[in-house]
Amino acid sequence: MDEFLLLTVSVITSGLLVGTIFSVVAAGLSLIHGTILLPQAANGQVFLGAGLLFWLFGTTFEWPLWVAVPLTFLAVAAFAFATERLVLRHFYPLKDRNISYLIITLGLAQILSGVYTGTFGKMTDTFQIVPPVTGFLVLEPFPISNARAIAFALAALVLVGLIVFLRMHRIGRALRAVFQNRDVARLRGINTPRIYRFAFLLGTMVTTAGGILYALAYALDLSVGWTMSLITFAIMIVGGPGSIVGALCVGLVFGFTQAIVSVIADPTIATFAYLLAMLAMLFVRPSGLFAR
Amino acid sequence: MNRALAIAFVILAPLVVLFTAGDNQFLVFIVGITLIHMLLASGLNLLYGYTGLIPLTYAGIAGISAYATANLSMFGGLSFWLALPLGSLLAAAVGVLLSLPAIRLRGFYFALSGLVIQSAMSIAFVYFPRYTNGDTGIASIPRPTLFGAALPSPWIECLLGVFVIAVVGVVWLIMRSRFGASLIAIREDEDLARALGVSVTLNRTVSFAIASFIAGIGGGLYAYYVGFVSPRAFDVLVSLNIWLMAAMGGRATLVGPLLGALILAPLPFFLQQYTWLKDVIYGLAIILVTMYLPSGIYGYLLKRRARS
Amino acid sequence: MSGDILLDAKGVSKRFGGLKALSDVSVTQRRGELIGMIGPNGSGKSTFVNVVTGALRRDTGEIRLDGLDLGALPQHKMARAGIARTFQAVRIFETLTVRDNVLNGLLGHAVSTTEGEERMAAALARVGLKVDPDASASGLGLYDRRRLEFATRLVARPKLIMLDEPVGGLNPEEIRAMIALIQSLRQEFGIFIIEHTMKVITSLADRVVVLVNGNKLMDDTPQAVLKDKAVIETYLGTGHA
Numbered sequence: 001m002d003e004f005l006l007l008t009v010s011v012i013t014s015g016l017l018v019g020t021i022f023s024v025v026a027a028g029l030s031l032i033h034g035t036i037l038l039p040q041a042a043n044g045q046v047f048l049g050a051g052l053l054f055w056l057f058g059t060t061f062e063w064p065l066w067v068a069v070p071l072t073f074l075a076v077a078a079f080a081f082a083t084e085r086l087v088l089r090h091f092y093p094l095k096d097r098n099i100s101y102l103i104i105t106l107g108l109a110q111i112l113s114g115v116y117t118g119t120f121g122k123m124t125d126t127f128q129i130v131p132p133v134t135g136f137l138v139l140e141p142f143p144i145s146n147a148r149a150i151a152f153a154l155a156a157l158v159l160v161g162l163i164v165f166l167r168m169h170r171i172g173r174a175l176r177a178v179f180q181n182r183d184v185a186r187l188r189g190i191n192t193p194r195i196y197r198f199a200f201l202l203g204t205m206v207t208t209a210g211g212i213l214y215a216l217a218y219a220l221d222l223s224v225g226w227t228m229s230l231i232t233f234a235i236m237i238v239g240g241p242g243s244i245v246g247a248l249c250v251g252l253v254f255g256f257t258q259a260i261v262s263v264i265a266d267p268t269i270a271t272f273a274y275l276l277a278m279l280a281m282l283f284v285r286p287s288g289l290f291a292r
Numbered sequence: 293m294n295r296a297l298a299i300a301f302v303i304l305a306p307l308v309v310l311f312t313a314g315d316n317q318f319l320v321f322i323v324g325i326t327l328i329h330m331l332l333a334s335g336l337n338l339l340y341g342y343t344g345l346i347p348l349t350y351a352g353i354a355g356i357s358a359y360a361t362a363n364l365s366m367f368g369g370l371s372f373w374l375a376l377p378l379g380s381l382l383a384a385a386v387g388v389l390l391s392l393p394a395i396r397l398r399g400f401y402f403a404l405s406g407l408v409i410q411s412a413m414s415i416a417f418v419y420f421p422r423y424t425n426g427d428t429g430i431a432s433i434p435r436p437t438l439f440g441a442a443l444p445s446p447w448i449e450c451l452l453g454v455f456v457i458a459v460v461g462v463v464w465l466i467m468r469s470r471f472g473a474s475l476i477a478i479r480e481d482e483d484l485a486r487a488l489g490v491s492v493t494l495n496r497t498v499s500f501a502i503a504s505f506i507a508g509i510g511g512g513l514y515a516y517y518v519g520f521v522s523p524r525a526f527d528v529l530v531s532l533n534i535w536l537m538a539a540m541g542g543r544a545t546l547v548g549p550l551l552g553a554l555i556l557a558p559l560p561f562f563l564q565q566y567t568w569l570k571d572v573i574y575g576l577a578i579i580l581v582t583m584y585l586p587s588g589i590y591g592y593l594l595k596r597r598a599r600s
Numbered sequence: 601m602s603g604d605i606l607l608d609a610k611g612v613s614k615r616f617g618g619l620k621a622l623s624d625v626s627v628t629q630r631r632g633e634l635i636g637m638i639g640p641n642g643s644g645k646s647t648f649v650n651v652v653t654g655a656l657r658r659d660t661g662e663i664r665l666d667g668l669d670l671g672a673l674p675q676h677k678m679a680r681a682g683i684a685r686t687f688q689a690v691r692i693f694e695t696l697t698v699r700d701n702v703l704n705g706l707l708g709h710a711v712s713t714t715e716g717e718e719r720m721a722a723a724l725a726r727v728g729l730k731v732d733p734d735a736s737a738s739g740l741g742l743y744d745r746r747r748l749e750f751a752t753r754l755v756a757r758p759k760l761i762m763l764d765e766p767v768g769g770l771n772p773e774e775i776r777a778m779i780a781l782i783q784s785l786r787q788e789f790g791i792f793i794i795e796h797t798m799k800v801i802t803s804l805a806d807r808v809v810v811l812v813n814g815n816k817l818m819d820d821t822p823q824a825v826l827k828d829k830a831v832i833e834t835y836l837g838t839g840h841a
Contacts, residue, residue, distance in 0.1 A: 104582050104583075106578065107579045107582070266419070275408050282397060282401060282408070481691060488704060490676055491674075491708075
């Protein structure tokens, strides 16, 4: 078979899958930052935590999918709820809270990464789930693993669902109103602290979905958390905080970059490229490409 | 005078441990590491406390000097006394370069740009193995020599103490100068400072150069003292934790960073096989300090005394 | 005679995107003369001060201070050249002491420590601020803040001080005192005031510049300006008397 064609297809499929998962995690981050002005530096650790819990419940404890998945969401939601209640809400009244939040969430990231090292790190190095579905989907003549195809479909579904929710639903519109203009939103009687709490929970749940889907498609290791934080920060800054469409577009571009670079060189070079793109965007237009 | 006493006490505390530790190599090493962190935190305080910027690139800048001094002495054949200032100068130059974002970016965006640059530096440390030996790092860097002989403990720790005192002295002199007053004015209200005739860019760049030079000394001393440098020693968490030392001790005070380093730097050594707990404790401290103790322990004590 | 002219701003324009904030405004201030600039909100008064002090870069125009072309100097150099300004909302260093606030006025100027201390005490006396110099500035009331802000500018002995609404938020008694203070300083410093309280302008200014929509509408004595129909209309139209 034509080797070049095979390579091209593999780049396209892995670019799509990695890109959509990047987009999902970045959408969670962007939703939180766009609404609350909370640059969640621990978002990558939350992503990793969700993947690890899913692995623990589903693969180590061998609980069925319908227990493992909701339990993962529940555990992360409890964590997000506690974080909001104990820490984050104290800063809502501050105007320049984003700098405090950056430092605090970096601290949170350090805590989580310590906890993972002390718990999961003692069990094994890589965390590979036993896929709930096996076999391959064959797009003649290319085989694609069913687990990955499902991960891609679900990730796309999460993104579409999020976009529809933000445009159609009452609460979704209130969220959009807050990240378009928080002062006007307050004047229009939108209860901002409640919206903030909701945004943090929703964003964290979206990130959790990203973590579970990533674990479905790829093996995890403990360094993925930091890498994902960096990549999704870059996507958010380039795409524009609060813009889900921005996260989707830039996430796909980054996903393809990753897939292409992985073929010809070390994937770390791709990370380098994201960081440069983000730095350039910070200088040129901190509000991002897709900002209004 | 009280302040001088506090500084003397905080610097002398590890040195007292040093001379009572006797043959306990472990304790002596903790003293050395604590002194290096005192120096690093004091330098960072110049930027965070007095200039009002959170330099998340700080560890990376120290790392550049650490790698440079290690290379210069092991492969360039230079002595410690030549390699250290050269490495620190390189760090200062890089620091000035990395201060460029501060011309355009403020507050959160500046901190974020630092996070990005620091991450890029960490990657670079791994992926330019010619000078860094990649993930493995550079090992068996020889200890500094004095009069032709390698400096033994506890004299090398005393040398570190001298460096700490020198850095604190430099920061003290800066704070008494017009330059220091300009930095504080810029930190408090940049536009007003400018309207009063203060060149914001120049002052800020100079403060970056000095703080980066100090970071460079810290990085170089670390390389010689520990004898081993690797990318891990200079990643973003290290920047964050040196920031924590300055913030927890008390920003914009001379004692604060010393106190913060004295409390935090020895901690990991006492956790033995539970080193991962260090990350949990440091992380919690970051959150608690930001929430409840923004002026740090020493700053809090000063305020309480002022009130009574 | 150019030696007679303190500030000479010629053809100053400034655009913000599509909005013309200042179009071709020229103002000449003689030595010893006190100029008042009035105009409704958004007429470009603050923009004019921002441009003359270098806080904003002008698009066109020339600014000379004491015969010296200031070219396109950055703000801090403008300040060193002798143009000082106050802000509409008082700007002082809240966390610093009264003493350090005033001394910060000298940061851009080569003055020795002892002379600085003398000048600081003199400036505080000059504005009549009798508070403990070691007290924090954050504890001061509005009138004291305004006077402290004033002192931080006087201490550097500028050639020209531009005051942006110096009586904003003050009560009638404080306004009278502030007017007297400005009156007492006019011999020594060039003073340029922007205000929309007519009373301040009429009791202080030798000449009044009226700015409307970024254009200079009039430039005359207070009496002449007060009689002018267009000015009255502008003011009544926006609800300021």
